[in-house]
Amino acid sequence: MIEKMIKWELRRLFKNKKFKIAFILQLLVILLIIPLFGSYVRALEEGGFFNLSIGGKGYLPIGIYSEENSLTDIISENKRIEILWLDEKKGFELLESGRISAFLEIERNFEDNLRSYKSSTVKIYINSENPKSIPAYSELNSIILGFRDGAIEARISNLSIVKPEVELVYRSPFANNEIPDNENSHGIIQEQAQVNTTNILNNPSNFEEQIKKTRKSFEDERGGYIVLLVLLLPIFLSGGMLIDLLISEKEKKTGEALLALPIKREKIFYSKFLSIMIIIVFQLLFWIVALYYFGRVTNPLIILPLTITTILLLSITGLIGVYSKNYKDSALIVTVTFIVLFFFLFGTTTLYLVGLKEVAAISPLSLVIAIENGTYSAKEMIFSILPSLSFSLILMFASTTLYRKDEFYFGPRPSITELMFNLAGKLQIKSRSYGPYFIALIFGFFAVLVSIILEIFFGIITIYFTESIFVILALWAIIEELSKSIGIFSASHYYRLKWHEGLMAGMASGLGFAIFENIMFTGFALNIFPDYAIRILIMRTFLSGGMHIVSTGIIGIGIAEKKYIALTFIVGIVLHFGYNVMMLQGVL
Amino acid sequence: MIEFLNVSKYFGRHKALDEVTIQIEDGTTIGIVGPNGAGKTTLIRLLCGILNPSEGQILVNGKDFQKNSSEIKRIIGYLPEEPNLYDRPTAGELLEYFGLLYGVSKDKINQRIDELLDLVGLSDRKDWAVSSFSKGMRQRLAISRALIHDPKIIVFDEPTMGLDPLTSKKIREFIMTLKKEKTIILCTHYMYEAEQLCDKIAIIDKGKIKAYDTVQNLKDAYIKEKTFRIGLKEMKEELLDKISLKKNLRIEKIGKDFVILKTKSYKDLKYLLEEEITYFEDLTPSLEEVFIELVGSKND
Numbered sequence: 001m002i003e004k005m006i007k008w009e010l011r012r013l014f015k016n017k018k019f020k021i022a023f024i025l026q027l028l029v030i031l032l033i034i035p036l037f038g039s040y041v042r043a044l045e046e047g048g049f050f051n052l053s054i055g056g057k058g059y060l061p062i063g064i065y066s067e068e069n070s071l072t073d074i075i076s077e078n079k080r081i082e083i084l085w086l087d088e089k090k091g092f093e094l095l096e097s098g099r100i101s102a103f104l105e106i107e108r109n110f111e112d113n114l115r116s117y118k119s120s121t122v123k124i125y126i127n128s129e130n131p132k133s134i135p136a137y138s139e140l141n142s143i144i145l146g147f148r149d150g151a152i153e154a155r156i157s158n159l160s161i162v163k164p165e166v167e168l169v170y171r172s173p174f175a176n177n178e179i180p181d182n183e184n185s186h187g188i189i190q191e192q193a194q195v196n197t198t199n200i201l202n203n204p205s206n207f208e209e210q211i212k213k214t215r216k217s218f219e220d221e222r223g224g225y226i227v228l229l230v231l232l233l234p235i236f237l238s239g240g241m242l243i244d245l246l247i248s249e250k251e252k253k254t255g256e257a258l259l260a261l262p263i264k265r266e267k268i269f270y271s272k273f274l275s276i277m278i279i280i281v282f283q284l285l286f287w288i289v290a291l292y293y294f295g296r297v298t299n300p301l302i303i304l305p306l307t308i309t310t311i312l313l314l315s316i317t318g319l320i321g322v323y324s325k326n327y328k329d330s331a332l333i334v335t336v337t338f339i340v341l342f343f344f345l346f347g348t349t350t351l352y353l354v355g356l357k358e359v360a361a362i363s364p365l366s367l368v369i370a371i372e373n374g375t376y377s378a379k380e381m382i383f384s385i386l387p388s389l390s391f392s393l394i395l396m397f398a399s400t401t402l403y404r405k406d407e408f409y410f411g412p413r414p415s416i417t418e419l420m421f422n423l424a425g426k427l428q429i430k431s432r433s434y435g436p437y438f439i440a441l442i443f444g445f446f447a448v449l450v451s452i453i454l455e456i457f458f459g460i461i462t463i464y465f466t467e468s469i470f471v472i473l474a475l476w477a478i479i480e481e482l483s484k485s486i487g488i489f490s491a492s493h494y495y496r497l498k499w500h501e502g503l504m505a506g507m508a509s510g511l512g513f514a515i516f517e518n519i520m521f522t523g524f525a526l527n528i529f530p531d532y533a534i535r536i537l538i539m540r541t542f543l544s545g546g547m548h549i550v551s552t553g554i555i556g557i558g559i560a561e562k563k564y565i566a567l568t569f570i571v572g573i574v575l576h577f578g579y580n581v582m583m584l585q586g587v588l
Numbered sequence: 589m590i591e592f593l594n595v596s597k598y599f600g601r602h603k604a605l606d607e608v609t610i611q612i613e614d615g616t617t618i619g620i621v622g623p624n625g626a627g628k629t630t631l632i633r634l635l636c637g638i639l640n641p642s643e644g645q646i647l648v649n650g651k652d653f654q655k656n657s658s659e660i661k662r663i664i665g666y667l668p669e670e671p672n673l674y675d676r677p678t679a680g681e682l683l684e685y686f687g688l689l690y691g692v693s694k695d696k697i698n699q700r701i702d703e704l705l706d707l708v709g710l711s712d713r714k715d716w717a718v719s720s721f722s723k724g725m726r727q728r729l730a731i732s733r734a735l736i737h738d739p740k741i742i743v744f745d746e747p748t749m750g751l752d753p754l755t756s757k758k759i760r761e762f763i764m765t766l767k768k769e770k771t772i773i774l775c776t777h778y779m780y781e782a783e784q785l786c787d788k789i790a791i792i793d794k795g796k797i798k799a800y801d802t803v804q805n806l807k808d809a810y811i812k813e814k815t816f817r818i819g820l821k822e823m824k825e826e827l828l829d830k831i832s833l834k835k836n837l838r839i840e841k842i843g844k845d846f847v848i849l850k851t852k853s854y855k856d857l858k859y860l861l862e863e864e865i866t867y868f869e870d871l872t873p874s875l876e877e878v879f880i881e882l883v884g885s886k887n888d
Contacts, residue, residue, distance in 0.1 A: 256668045
């Protein structure tokens with residue numbers, strides 16, 4: 001049955017001459033984009049007219065203590081970095097005052113040592129209190145790794161021998177608080193990248209060439225970034241198409257005859273969803289094949305993460321289409337959602353480019369770059385695909401649940417609050433003793449998802465405008481406490497809570513939040529610091545878990561008593577913020 | 589048999605249908621009449637499975653609609669108030685799509701489409717895009733769509749609304765032809781249409797069924813007095829006095845050569861008919877008066 005509906009939807013779409021023309025043009029657009037694409041990448045390679053990364057030209061001032069060499073040449077070509085040539089004393093002074101984001105100490109005769117295959121050390125110093133230190137570290141680390149790899153490749157290709165054992169050693173920022181000998185400034189964390197090379201034959205004939213190649217590889221990675229921009233066009237357009245299919249049935253009332261059909265309502269939704277999926281996947285395939293043919297895509301496997309991205313976007317817009325009354329209504333929600341999604345997709349991808357690959361892996365688009373660069377692994381694939389796919393499935397479930405309800409076609413559409421209370425109503429259990437706490441606990445789980453979305457959105461905006469980690473921490477405390485309080489409000493909608501029951505409901509919501517958040521953090525930890533994962537889980541269970549339970553418990557008292565709500569919120573948020581700060585400072 | 593058992597439907601806090609209980613026997617044509625916003629469309633949408641009841645139960649041939657919706661929907665054809673057809677496909681494509689989704693086999697579908705288009709007078713428009721159709725043609729095409737799977741129960745929501753008299757007449761005639769073999773539920777604003785086409789009428793107001801019976805029974809029940817205009821050869825004083833004295837007869841008006849009388853029963857006229865009368869006219873109100881009697885005063 002559903003295949004007949006998909007066929008019908010496709011036929012209906014292609015009956016529209018405007019759509020047909022737009023679709024063919026969109027397919028052919030790639031032929032126009034490919035030459036433009038080449039010019040764009042060239043522009044970037046030649047000192048491009050703009051930079052896609054966070055921050056503008058000279059956004060990251062760094063100090064270097066070294067003579068000029070090929071490595072400093074490459075660093076100076078990075079548009080985000082502004083180099084200040086400093087001695088050690090001045091370097092640490094400026095690092096501590098926050099005027100430079102990182103201080104690089106390159107060993108004397110560094111380049112000569114490398115040319116003669118001697119071990120050489122580069123040290124990166126950052127100030128943990130300076131939020132710019134992380135991107136500075138990432139940029140410098142990427143450059144140094146690339147430089148090292150270039151040097152290795154030069155030797156391999158030159159000597160036609162097996163890869164020499166070269167190891168980049170860097171200390172975890174969490175494990176090292178060592179201060180340089182000549183500096184006793186507090187809060188400066190030392191990072192050290194050491195290039196240890198085996199002493200092979202002294203023949204660095206193609207060294208310069210390899211340095212250039214390495215430099216190009218950075219630009220190529222940005223090239224991969226532009227591939228994304230191009231390929232994301234049809235994906236973002238698909239959202240609008242799905243909304244049109246869903247809302248046109250409501251506005252033109254054609255859906256009434258569909259609802260009378262002997263088919264389940266969710267099949268109507270899925271037929272529309274899948275027909276748009278088919279069109280977009282076909283278009284992506286066409287574009288990828290074209291890009292592959294013209295050498296702008298190296299691995300057609302990128303269709304996989306792009307399909308996941310399409311599913312994510314369609315599941316979001318599908319929900320909007322189901323929820324919206326009309327086009328006007330949906331236009332506003334879509335605009336806001338696309339901005340959030342854009343921040344998520346490109347924000348994480350930018351993080352990937354600046355080196356925070358483990359964190360950025362959560363976005364399927366990071367996997368596109370990894371596949372393009374040939375650096376993807378099965379673990380990375382799972383880590384990139386699973387969160388988006390799971391989130392998409394949750395949204396699809398929500399869409400079909402709402403689509404089954406008469407109100408979303410015939411009105412009046414329930415508000416978000418009413419839906420929330422409806423959900424709470426469904427979670428009601430017979431036992432009065434445990435009922436409110438069960439609702440609060442389940443809502444605590446959902447609060448994590450709500451928080452993540454809001455924290456990414458507002459976090460990026462806040463860091464851009466304030467550059468203050470403390471403002472971010474305060475903002476996150478507010479978002480999380482508000483999200484957790486939804487569970488208490490929902491419980492109190494169905495049960496009249498006394499102050500101690502409010503406290504318990506708040507604690508249950510905090511517990512639900514902490515459990516889900518800790519599972520997620522442990523998952524991250526397993527990916528980034530597998531050795532520390534268990535330690536992180538235990539630490540978070542007692543510290544973060546305790547904090548969430550207490551802070552939301554306090555808020556629960558206010559909500560139950562229906563007075564002092566503002567005061568309890570302030571106390572809960574301040575407690576949460578205090579904990580965040582203590583964690584940052586390493587007090588806990 | 590279709591049974592509504594204490595069916596209520598809420599839209600938000602508004603109760604559109606209030607504990608409706610009604611039985612529709614197989615092979616009958618039922619008219620659902622009521623003022624705007626009375627709940628007529630809600631009632632038939634529930635009957636078609638387009639809406640789900642908030643409370644109560646709908647049974648079709650003894651089966652719960654909610655639990656057997658796919659099976660029951662296959663025997664129901666629905667014509668919405670507005671045809672609301674997709675514009676781009678041709679009439680043939682549209683009917684084929686709905687036919688296939690209703691489970692009509694591929695080898696029978698074309699024959700069925702031709703039959704129906706012929707029946708509604710659109711056989712020469714099979715390959716025309718729906719966007720080129722007039723309102724009347726769309727309505728007739730929508731009727732074909734409702735009948736594509738040869739349903740046992742057909743639900744028409746305002747089938748002649750906004751159509752010219754000629755098209756309306758054609759549609760009414762078409763419904764008359766269907767009456768013989770189908771159960772028809774007709775929701776209409778036009779009392780004469782309901783009176784002409786339906787075996788039974790349900791009058792609905794504010795979500796409640798106010799009355800449900802045959803047209804004649806409704807008239808008998810709700811029209812307390814019958815009105816007649818009787819022309820008399822001779823307007824004799826004694827005759828008029830005699831009429832005035834009759835308990836069940838009331839003179840409404842006396843004309844030059846006629847009287848308008850109100851009475852509860854035809855029997856009361858018996859002796860008058862023995863007089864020399866020139867003509868006799870029954871002015872007893874139609875179903876419209878029954879409707880006004882039931883819902884009019886409260887909706888003024």
